[in-house]
Structure formats: C-alpha cells, structure tokens
Amino acid sequence: MSRSSVNVPSVKKESGSLALEKDQVLAIMERVADWQIANQDQVTHHDLDWTNAALYIGMAELASMSNNTKYERWLLDLGWKYRWQPHYDMYLADDIAVSQMYLDMYRKAGDKRMLDPTTARTEWVVRHPSTGSLLYNGKDRSTLERWSWCDALFMAPPVYAQMYAVTRDRKYLKFMDKECKSTYDFLYDKGEKLFFRDHNFFNKKEANGKKIFWGRGNGWVMGGLVKILKELPPDTRSRKFYQKLLVEMSERIAGLQDPNGYWHASLLDPESYPNPETSGSGFFVYALAYGINRGLLDKDKFMPIVLKGxxxxxxxxxxxxxxxxxxxxxxxxxxxxxxxxxxxxVGAFLLAGSEVYRFAE
Incomplete structure (x- = not known):
C-alpha cells in the first residue's frame, strides 16, 4: 500500500531530517495540540472521561517540554474546574485515568488539593479491592471493577505507580502488581506476544483466519507499561516483570509495522483494515522510542522502526x-x-513526540 493509495495528508519536512531536530519535533507537537485546544469545544465526551484523560496525559508531557505556558495553564484550569476529582465511578479504570494528569500537575505545584481526591479514591480501592470477575461484560458493572479489558492497563495502573512514587507507600505497588499480573495471566497470549482486548475475543478470528488482536488495544497496554516503568525505581522487585513484557511486546510489534510506517486496526489482518490507524501507531512509537531511550531496546534495530513510525x-x-x-x-x-x-x-501523538524529542538533536 503506497501513501498515495490512502491519500494521506503530508507535512512538509526538510529533506532527510525526518523532523528529528528537537525544534521540529516540538513544533509539530504544538501544532497538533493547538488544533485540539482550539476545537475542544466540539468534543462531546465529558471532560473527565477516559478519552479526554488520554489527551491530558499527552498534553502534560508537552507542557513539561514547551516554553509556552498555555498548555500547563489549560490543564490547570481544567483541574481547578473539577477540584481535582477523578470521574465518578469508584472502581472503573477509565474513571481514574485523569488522575495521571492531576498527579503530574501536583508534582510541579506541590499543592495537596491536587493530590487529596486521588489519594482518597486509590486508598479506598486498595482497602476494598473488588472481587469482581475478569469475564468482561459491558452490561455488567461488576465485571468492570477489575482490569478485565486490556485498555484498562493504560488507564489505572500508572496512577497507582505514581501514587507509589509520590508517597513511597508500598500498598499502591502491591495492589497494582497483583491486578496487572491477573490481567496479564488472563488476556496475554504468550505465543503471539499480544493481548486480547478481553475474553470475548479468545475464540474469534479475522477474515484471514488469524486471531483478533486490536491495534489500539495493544497500544494502550504498551503505553501503560511505559507510564509504569517511568515511576518505578530501578531496584523495585516487580520492575523486571514490566520491563520484560515491554521488551517482548516491542519485538513482536516491530515486525507488524507496515512499509509506510503505520500499524493497523487489526495487527494480524491488515489486509482487511488497509488504512492507517494513528492512535495505536502513536502508542507504539511512544513505547519503542522509550525503550531505545532507556537502553532496553537495541538502537540499531529499533531506531529505523521509530523513525519510520x-x-x-x-x-x-x-x-x-x-x-x-x-x-x-x-x-x-x-x-x-x-x-x-x-x-x-492526539494524546498518543503527543506521547510519541515526547520520547522522539528525547533522542532528537
């Protein structure tokens, strides 16, 4: 599939640069963020919904890089508007995702009012862990109380990792490790080295007869692994588990990139979904670039994949x-x-840019 066959809009780049000069990486991140902020009034999701939370997480990375304070101000305005409260459901992973941004802002400002609502939510969940099933059913709320779908590994675990980093209270780490490993044991296909979205896909097949592994779903997982690893000290016992999983999935994902640099909605049946898919692709670039930057992935092998992506x-x-x-x-x-x-x-794009920026010249 050529770029022209899918009519991809292009961005002018200096010949041979691949936009890997720091100022160019930052410039396109800001352009994408500016468009989103200007058009945010057209977004129909609740401000604290997981959809927007993913945007804020990427925007927080941009805010930490840019000399323009408007990105941080935008996030602070949102936090104060909602008094730093997570979304309404006590257990649902999606509803605490916004706390990742809150905790980023807290660590800059040091204002406990930014921290206290997330502390209350996470402490309650840790003290009253759900015994719900991992058999995901969108119509049965009890099956959504635990991380029974792979997207949840991006939404909630990084919050507990951040809480551990902020408080050094191991209860957050113990809870995160237990729940992550339960989800891993249930949804990870160790042969394919990919995650099923949830148990409903265990026996389903794509048109080509291969298993259904959702691109963005696996992107959520790898993005979540990066967010966790960024918070865990090197001597943390469970760090090896998350690090090994990230490396293993990176090896698999690298081989599924198409010739144009994209990954597709279906990882094993791109012929049925031939067009690019940028949310999953963004998370994959983010994870692979992080792996290179932290010395977890071989630079000679993975750098061309990241550059193309x-x-x-x-x-x-x-x-x-x-x-x-x-x-x-x-x-x-x-x-x-x-x-x-x-x-x-957009959140995935900004996260990808944040790691690409770190090895740009």
Missing part, C-alpha cells in the same frame, strides 16, 4: 494541525478514514 504519524497531520486516521471509540478493529480524529489519538 514518527514520519508516518507526521504525514497524518493536516496543515492546520488536525490529526487524521484515528479509529473511533470501540473495542475491536474498525475501518478508518483520513478525516477521523479523536482526542485520545
């Missing part, structure tokens, strides 16, 4: 900063078009 992500950005080719909300592979965008796709 980052170039592809830039090619999905319209001149005005809109990010295209983002699969809409779902739980399985779906078709994309160049005009499709979503806030979580």
């Amino acid at each position: 980052w170039e592809a992500l830039q090619d999905a950005v319209f001149p005005d900063g809109k990010l295209g080719w983002v699969q809409p909300i779902g739980r399985d592979p779906r078709q994309t078009t160049k005009d499709m965008t979503e806030v979580y796709g």
Whole structure:
C-alpha cells in the first residue's frame, strides 16, 4: 500500500531530517495540540472521561517540554474546574485515568488539593479491592471493577505507580502488581506476544483466519507499561516483570509495522483494515522510542522502526494541525478514514513526540 493509495495528508519536512531536530519535533507537537485546544469545544465526551484523560496525559508531557505556558495553564484550569476529582465511578479504570494528569500537575505545584481526591479514591480501592470477575461484560458493572479489558492497563495502573512514587507507600505497588499480573495471566497470549482486548475475543478470528488482536488495544497496554516503568525505581522487585513484557511486546510489534510506517486496526489482518490507524501507531512509537531511550531496546534495530513510525504519524497531520486516521471509540478493529480524529489519538501523538524529542538533536 503506497501513501498515495490512502491519500494521506503530508507535512512538509526538510529533506532527510525526518523532523528529528528537537525544534521540529516540538513544533509539530504544538501544532497538533493547538488544533485540539482550539476545537475542544466540539468534543462531546465529558471532560473527565477516559478519552479526554488520554489527551491530558499527552498534553502534560508537552507542557513539561514547551516554553509556552498555555498548555500547563489549560490543564490547570481544567483541574481547578473539577477540584481535582477523578470521574465518578469508584472502581472503573477509565474513571481514574485523569488522575495521571492531576498527579503530574501536583508534582510541579506541590499543592495537596491536587493530590487529596486521588489519594482518597486509590486508598479506598486498595482497602476494598473488588472481587469482581475478569469475564468482561459491558452490561455488567461488576465485571468492570477489575482490569478485565486490556485498555484498562493504560488507564489505572500508572496512577497507582505514581501514587507509589509520590508517597513511597508500598500498598499502591502491591495492589497494582497483583491486578496487572491477573490481567496479564488472563488476556496475554504468550505465543503471539499480544493481548486480547478481553475474553470475548479468545475464540474469534479475522477474515484471514488469524486471531483478533486490536491495534489500539495493544497500544494502550504498551503505553501503560511505559507510564509504569517511568515511576518505578530501578531496584523495585516487580520492575523486571514490566520491563520484560515491554521488551517482548516491542519485538513482536516491530515486525507488524507496515512499509509506510503505520500499524493497523487489526495487527494480524491488515489486509482487511488497509488504512492507517494513528492512535495505536502513536502508542507504539511512544513505547519503542522509550525503550531505545532507556537502553532496553537495541538502537540499531529499533531506531529505523521509530523513525519510520514518527514520519508516518507526521504525514497524518493536516496543515492546520488536525490529526487524521484515528479509529473511533470501540473495542475491536474498525475501518478508518483520513478525516477521523479523536482526542485520545492526539494524546498518543503527543506521547510519541515526547520520547522522539528525547533522542532528537
């Protein structure tokens, strides 16, 4: 599949640079973020929904890099608007995802009012752990109380890792480790080295007869692993588990990139979903670039994959900063078009840029 065959909007780049000069990486991150902020009033999700939370997580990374304070101010305004409260459901992983941004802001400002609501939520969950089933059923709330779908590994575990980093209270680490490993044992296909989205996909097949492994779903997992690893000290006993899993999945994901630098909505059946998918691709670039930056992945092997992926992500950005080719909300592979965008796709793009920036010159 050529770029022209899917009519990908291109972004002008200096010949041979692949936009890997720091100022160029930051410039396109800011352009994408600026478009999203300018168009945020068109977003229908609740401000504290997981969709927006993923955006804020990426925006917080940009805020830490940019000399322009508007990104941090935008996040602070949102936090104060909601008095730093997570979303309403006590157990649902999606509803605490916004606390990742809250904790980032707390560590900059040191204002306990930013921390206390997340402390109350996480302490309650740790003290009253759910005994719900891992057999995901969207109509049965009791099956959503634990991390029974792979997306949840991005939404909630990093919050507990951050709480451990902030408080050094091991109860957060113990809870996170136990729940992550339960989800890993249940949803991870050790042969394919990929995660099923949830148990409903164990026996389903794509049109080509292969197992269904959702691109963004596995992107959520790898993004979550990066967020966890960033918080755990080197001597943390469980760090080896998360590190090994990230490396193992990275090896697998690297081989599933298409010639144009993208990954697809279905990882094992790209022919059925031939168009690019930028939310999953963004998370994969983020994870692979992090692995290179931390010396976990071989630079000679993985750098070309990251460069190609980052170039592809830039090619999905319209001149005005809109990010295209983002699969809409779902739980399985779906078709994309160049005009499709979503806030979580922007979050993934900003996260990818934040790690690419670190090895740019």
